[in-house]
Amino acid sequence: MLISVLVLLGIFFILVMMGVPIAVSIALASVSTLILSMSFDPAMITMAQRLAGGLDSFTLLAIPFFVISGYLMGQGGIAKRLIEAAKAIVGTLPGGLALVNTLSCMLFGSISGSAVAATSAIGTFMIPTMEKEGYDKNFSTAVTVTGSILGLLIPPSNVLIVYAVAAGSVSIAALFMAGYVPGILAGLALMIVAAGYAKREGYPRSARIPVRASAKKLLQAGPSILMILIVVGGIIAGIFTATEASAIAVIYALVLSLIYREINVKDLPGILLKSIETTAMVLLLIGVSTGMAWVLAYENIPQAISDGLLMISENPIIILLLINIILLVVGAFLDITPAILIFTPIFLPVVMELGMSPLHFGVMLVLNLSIGLCTPPVGSVLFVGCAVAGTSIQALIRPLIMLYAALIAALLLVTYVPFLSEGLPRLVGLI
Secondary structure, three states, X not given: OHHHHHHHHHHHHHHHHOOOOHHHHHHHHHHHHHHOOOOHHHHHHHXXXXXHHHHOOHHHHHHHHHHHHHHHHHHOOHHHHHHHHHHHHHOOOOOHHHHHHHHHHHHHHHHHOOHHHHHHHHHHHHHHHHHHOOXXXXXXXXXXXXXXXXXXXXXXXHXXXXXXXXXXXXXXXXXXXXXXXXXXHHHHHHHHHHHHHHHHHOOOOOOOOOHHHHHHHHHHHHHHHHHHHHHHHHHHOOOOOHHHHHHHHHHHHHHHHHHHOOOOHHHHHHHHHHHHHHHHHHHHHHHHHHHHHHHHHHOOHHHHHHHHHHHXXXXXXXXXXXXXXXXXXXXXXXXXXXXXXXXXXXXXXXXXXOOOOHHHHHHHHHHHHHHHOOOOOOOHXXXXXXXXXXXXXXXXXXXXXXXXXXHHHHHHHHHHOOHHHHHHHHHOOXX
């Protein structure tokens, strides 16, 4: 088994460092490990079967639809209206524009289901606006990057759907409800730190907005925010499944974008093409990661890791801390979708043995790995933020450190206080 682990991880990381795509690296590492236990032909056939089997899920149909709705909202004028609504809510507080930035990223990220889309759409407007008002560009970029990842916890969220598939027995409706409080908690942590930093640096407050103007801005953003209520509310009420909700989200986003006149029929082929490319990449990752998860189980690696962790300590506090540290390191090098698919079958049995529910673990896992999206050297959201702002990763390190601290503090609270994840699903009768 030790040889299998070394071959699997060794080939995978060597290929990744050589620049081979993640999906291809996972597939080649998995097949190579299987060849140690069986001949070439059965290994290839087994991997192909597992890849196809990993995609044979009705639930996964929700992903392409949510991707399409995200692109529609990204180009449909939603971002501008959400920014104006955020200004009406928190714009006059200390560090107002930083708070507006974070809240806008959270709202747009949750509606679009994409941290990258939130960084691009909100950052393109907010970073220059904050710089014009006297905020440091690197601080503004760091706020955008860290705020954008929280939309992955606040539903509708593709990565929560991926976790539900990987875990096998977790309700998507319960997961969606479980993400709200931790996502908002992490957002508040970022806002508190950003407001303190802005006050220390003497950044200006925004001018007070009249009540009537604030109400108008909130009303204009209302139809965009309503999509969350329709999608999540419909799933929880049992009116439709997550997959059916994703199709409704596409129709709603299309109609809203056409009403706003930010896109027209001629833009649709380009939006669909981008959606197809994104969906293909995500589903390929899911397929090959499912194959790798099967190889791990076949080699009895999850059980060995579980036994190893429990040998170190039987104290749940220590074990969960070790798992969080491992995942934070993994998240810095591996994208969130394959990381969820690979490490769910490894760590889920461990935490369940400690008495942690799959629902609680899923929220902890997604929040942890989301931090990796804004962590060098591979953080995709971090790179997008730097590209939008025209700055470098090195320049962002100083403002990012304090925001990382806020996110990790929120992660520890979510890890050790199950009620934060389970309270809302229990309240509405989902668990």
